[in-house]
Amino acid sequence: MSTRPRVSARISAISESATLAVDAKAKAMKAAGRPVIGFGAGEPDFPTPDYIVEAAVEAARNPRFHKYTPASGLPELKQAIADKTRRDSGYAADASRVLVTNGGKQAVYQAFATLLDPGDEVLVVAPYWTTYPEAIKLAGGVQVDVVTDETTGYLASVEQLEAARTDRTKVLLFVSPSNPTGAVHSREQTEAIGRWAAGHGLWVVTDEIYEHLTYGGAEFTSIATAVPELGDRVVILNGVAKTYAMTGWRVGWLIGPSDVVKAATNLQSHATSNVSNVAQMAALAAVSGDLSAVARMREAFDRRRQTMVRMLNEIPGVFCPEPKGAFYAYPTIKELIGKELRGRRPQTSAELAELILEEAEVAVVPGEAFGTPGYFRLSYALGDDDLVEGVSRLGKLLAEAR
Ligand SMILES: Cc1ncc(COP(=O)(O)O)c(C=O)c1O
DSSP, X not given: OOOSOSSOHHHHTOOOOHHHHHHHHHHHHHHTTOOOEEOOOOSOSSOOOHHHHXXXXXXXXXXXXXXXXXXXXXXXXXXXXXXXXXXXXXXXXOGGGEEEESHHHHHHHHHHHHHOOTTOEEEEEESOOTHHHHHHHHTTOEEEEEEOOGGGTTOOOHHHHHHHOOTTXXXXXXXXXXXTXXXXXXXXXXXHHHHHHHHTTOEEEEEOTTTTOBOTTOOOOOHHHHOGGGTTOEEEEEESTTTTTXXXXXXXXXXXXXXXXXXXXXXXXXHTOSOOHHHHHHHHHHHHSOSHHHHHHHHHHHHHHHHHHHHHHTSTTOBOOOOOBTTEEOOBOGGGTTOOBTTBOOOSHHHHHHHHHHHHXXXXXXXXXXTOTTBEEEEOOSOHHHHHHHHHHHHHHHTTOX
């Protein structure tokens, strides 16, 4: 009998997506008839706009789209993405520098797989989205956390980044607006960080998937545009999921220098080939249309954001800085750890989240999933009534903590 492990060490080291796990548990409890309110989901609760769905229906009827198409994406979609990027962030890139991927997630994976050699270090601001560490690790890279907290609104300073830099640092990952914190860097902060990165010859991978979801006067700044000194050492990640309520369609993209895009396309040509043509044609309708659908969603998200933050800050032991973008609130609940609640004494935010799910039938994602225990992530991409009911239940339960 072989003593070799059945699953490779590389793949066994990947952990389950904690956000999807919380969502799955909440959905299972719901299916069993329990009135669970889920704050776990990272997706808009709106359907994809009709004109986008119609474009897909039309594409499905066209025999051209029943066949393989170029691995890097349909030429008309790549052009539309280049045009949209120029329109929305002022960044000029030729269509040949666009690679269309199966969702933003594949863009994340391929960006790190293409840039990193074993031992190369990546600066990642914590709290961070759960997928980045796995993508970095799979590429052989070493993640170096730059930990932020509620006192700075989860924004990292140049000094903190500099303290984490070594001669092995190759990439800075920049995510603004951020998942999970909703933090948005101002133009000045973005420029300062970009200039620092450029000054040290670092690559910047910028995840711009929440570019259109900012609130209360905060504005998205693309580091790629704001800091031309970065030159050809910048890779932009983006997708249609959050802007057009298209999480299930699986279309994202990567924009980078020609050599990186060429190499990433080679990888994709062996891994997945072209993204579903029907989904690409839906994405084409999305990115070449106007932004009225996202403007309507933004209005609803903004209202819910304000309600959620106000209600969270009324709960003793909870503090939530105002998120300025995306659709998540990231309160600290550190004061509640170790307190007695319904006969138990949770020692971690993961244990407290578990107790909340059982006792209040409310699903939140614990901060452990984002590299910072002691916090919860709550998505406000759910209906207003459910939001109020869910945070009220949370407040009532947590008020019992002694
Ligand atoms: C910061 C961030 N980047 C990228 C993605 C990828 O989205 P998708 O793969 O659905 O396009 C997500 C989704 O949650 C995200 O939060």
